Amino acid sequence: MGLGQLVTDAAGKMDMQVLALYCFGFFVIYQCAIIIYNLYLSPLARFPGSRLAAASAWYETYYSLIDEGGGRYYLKIAKWHEEYGPIVRISPTELHVKDPEYLETIYSQGSGIDKAEWARFMFSIPFSIGSTVEHDTHRARKAPLLSFFSKTRVQQQSQNIIARLETMCDRLESEYAGKSKPVNLCDLFSCFSADIITRYAFGTSYNFLGYTDFISPFAMAVAGFKKAGQVSIQFPMLPKILNRVPDSWILFLRPSFAPVAEFKKEILRLIDIEKAKIKDGTGEKSHQSIFGQLLNSDLPSSELDSYRLMEEGVALIGAAIDTTKWATVVTIVHILRDTAVLRRLRQELDGAIPDPARLPSLAALEKLPFFMACIEEGIRLSYGGFARSPRLHPKALQYGSWRIPPRTPISTDAWSMHHDEEIFPESFAYRPERWLNDPKAPSGKSLSRYSLAFGKGTRVCLGMQLAYAEMELSLAALFRRFDFELFESGRKDVDVYSDAIGPAAHPDSVGPRVLLSIRSTWKEPNQT
Numbered sequence: 001m002g003l004g005q006l007v008t009d010a011a012g013k014m015d016m017q018v019l020a021l022y023c024f025g026f027f028v029i030y031q032c033a034i035i036i037y038n039l040y041l042s043p044l045a046r047f048p049g050s051r052l053a054a055a056s057a058w059y060e061t062y063y064s065l066i067d068e069g070g071g072r073y074y075l076k077i078a079k080w081h082e083e084y085g086p087i088v089r090i091s092p093t094e095l096h097v098k099d100p101e102y103l104e105t106i107y108s109q110g111s112g113i114d115k116a117e118w119a120r121f122m123f124s125i126p127f128s129i130g131s132t133v134e135h136d137t138h139r140a141r142k143a144p145l146l147s148f149f150s151k152t153r154v155q156q157q158s159q160n161i162i163a164r165l166e167t168m169c170d171r172l173e174s175e176y177a178g179k180s181k182p183v184n185l186c187d188l189f190s191c192f193s194a195d196i197i198t199r200y201a202f203g204t205s206y207n208f209l210g211y212t213d214f215i216s217p218f219a220m221a222v223a224g225f226k227k228a229g230q231v232s233i234q235f236p237m238l239p240k241i242l243n244r245v246p247d248s249w250i251l252f253l254r255p256s257f258a259p260v261a262e263f264k265k266e267i268l269r270l271i272d273i274e275k276a277k278i279k280d281g282t283g284e285k286s287h288q289s290i291f292g293q294l295l296n297s298d299l300p301s302s303e304l305d306s307y308r309l310m311e312e313g314v315a316l317i318g319a320a321i322d323t324t325k326w327a328t329v330v331t332i333v334h335i336l337r338d339t340a341v342l343r344r345l346r347q348e349l350d351g352a353i354p355d356p357a358r359l360p361s362l363a364a365l366e367k368l369p370f371f372m373a374c375i376e377e378g379i380r381l382s383y384g385g386f387a388r389s390p391r392l393h394p395k396a397l398q399y400g401s402w403r404i405p406p407r408t409p410i411s412t413d414a415w416s417m418h419h420d421e422e423i424f425p426e427s428f429a430y431r432p433e434r435w436l437n438d439p440k441a442p443s444g445k446s447l448s449r450y451s452l453a454f455g456k457g458t459r460v461c462l463g464m465q466l467a468y469a470e471m472e473l474s475l476a477a478l479f480r481r482f483d484f485e486l487f488e489s490g491r492k493d494v495d496v497y498s499d500a501i502g503p504a505a506h507p508d509s510v511g512p513r514v515l516l517s518i519r520s521t522w523k524e525p526n527q528t
Contacts (some may be wrong), residue, residue: 005079031056037227039090043405046140049080049089060091061234066497067299069507071230071498074388074415081416087399093391094409098416099422100450101443102399107456109338112394113133115459116409119237119389122501124230128309128315129462141312144297148290151465154187157200161473162359167475171483178517182487183214185332186511189220189474197320197463197472202270202314203289214356218259222318229501260314267313271306290316302363318464322502323384324467327453328474330380330494333512334430335479336486341432342479344370349480354378356481356519365472373435376448380418383496384453384461386503388413391457414452415496425448482518487513 039045044054046289049377053059053076063073080088081098090174091095094116097106111164114131120126129145131502132138147153168188176183199205208216232239244251247261274418285315289310335342348370354359359365366372397404402411419427422440424434454461461467478484493512496503505511 010386019424023463026073035474042092042315044089044095044408047087047089048078048084055081055090055092056091057091057234059088062271064230064234066507070134071500071504074386074413074499077321077388077413078416084266087402094411094417095441096388097399097410097412098420099399099412100420100441103417103450103452103456105399106391106412108457109457110393113458113485114392116390116392118233118236121236121243122229123318124232124243125314126238126243126310128311130315130319131311134457139458140299141303144294144299145290145462148293149462149464149466154465154469157498158362158469158473160199161196161469161478163210164192164199164205165319165359165473165477167195168192169477171209172482172516173518177482180515182513182515184511185329185514186325187214187216189328190214190223190321191216192474193321193470194219194317194322194329197317197466200466201290201293201316201320204270209416216259218263221257221260221320222321235369236433263317264310264314267310268306270313271309275306282383319461320463320466323461324463324470326502327379327382327384327467328471329512330382331375331471331475332484333486333489333491333494333516334378334381335374336484337490338430341374341430345479349476352402352479353476356477359477362469362472365476369436370432371472373432375475376451376467377430378430378471379389380424380451381494382413382453383418383503385455385501386414386496387499387501389455389459410451417452420450423447443517482516483506483519484514484516487515489513 009408038055040052042054050059063076064070077088077090078088078094078098081096086097086099086102088096113135115138117133118132120133122131125131129141131140132141148395156472161349168191172183175181178434189484191214194208198208208219247264251258251261268437273290274289274295278295279294294309294312295304324491333414335345348368352364352368352371383394388411392407395406397410418424421427424447435447439451441447441522452466454464489512491503493509495505498504
């Protein structure tokens, strides 16, 4: 190699080093400029809060993904409210309000109120109702399904819930009752909820309750999607990229998602069947599944694309399995930990259900005050979606002396509301009696108006009535038919440790487990 070549190579290497240095310098200057803007020039610069959180979104990323296993940012927000007051800047772009009386302003019934953009790709199903950011599009997509999930239709379909409930109880009686074999409540109700929502929404059942030990690969895969939610929030480009990646590539990297991929294919098959029925004239009045309901609606053809409808089906399944399961499990564990609550509940159910094999109607169960109070308190301590859900209002809002600029993401969350001590005294205690006799908050408003478990405003949960029906029928049947005893389980298995979009217990928890026997006479349960 000649001297000239050596000089040329050295110059080339120096050019690359200089270029790399320039790029690094530009990156540093750019980041410094962003920090200066966020701290001093942003329209939110004057709002109180942590300067680190205001300076860079990386602060939230650290607490959401790394510190103590991630998902702990909600505790930082709670601490800031104690330090700075009811309105806090929690990121460069977002405000958080801890004021029960401002709840219905944030989540109002007004028009033009959008969700934050990161919600669109959070679960890689951007065209589903829950992921729809724009208010008008969300309203149009939701409207055809309102009657499908109405209380009247849920009551009409209650026998389908009871049929799956009988299957569950028969298995518990034959395989677990009196055999010192614990059943994991999370696994049990994942399967039960999956059977209910597939039968209700798709018109067919897949017998998730038939899995050995109630361990469903599909339900486990759905839980995996939920765990990935925080990553999607912090790095919104990632799900956008993954959404363009073929399922075969995803399965190569994450084989555990295979049940979800297969279920997507099954949903597409059901959609094709519904479309064929409409084409040959046999499905014009078909409303036995959400796909028949949507395909026979007034939605434009662009909204009836098979892939969009498939995303709608996946979203419904995921939401229904996780939230209803968790609310039911939390309620059971808290009841079993309190002998007085359990005794009072049993007395009320015994009077209303003389024959455990013949459940009363949903309307009759809803007239049992203490039973319904137990459910409401369980829902309060299960929180629903848990994660904050910012809203972007088209016009400026006023909070006290603070003017909130238009289109500023503003939020609160179930943790802040459900643990407001003025609204819910002893908020961490399970106290069903707080819901008796049409309770009022200090403001004079109904206590239920301060619950965020099912959302608020125009985005209130579509499946709320179905969730109540599942809980009412399953809890009535189980507590009337079986005796339960917590097995190596307690509050740590249902108390929130982290925000995994939904509430998540401590990583060491394997889920609350119980031993059961066929109910005969009253006995004091072991408490943990």
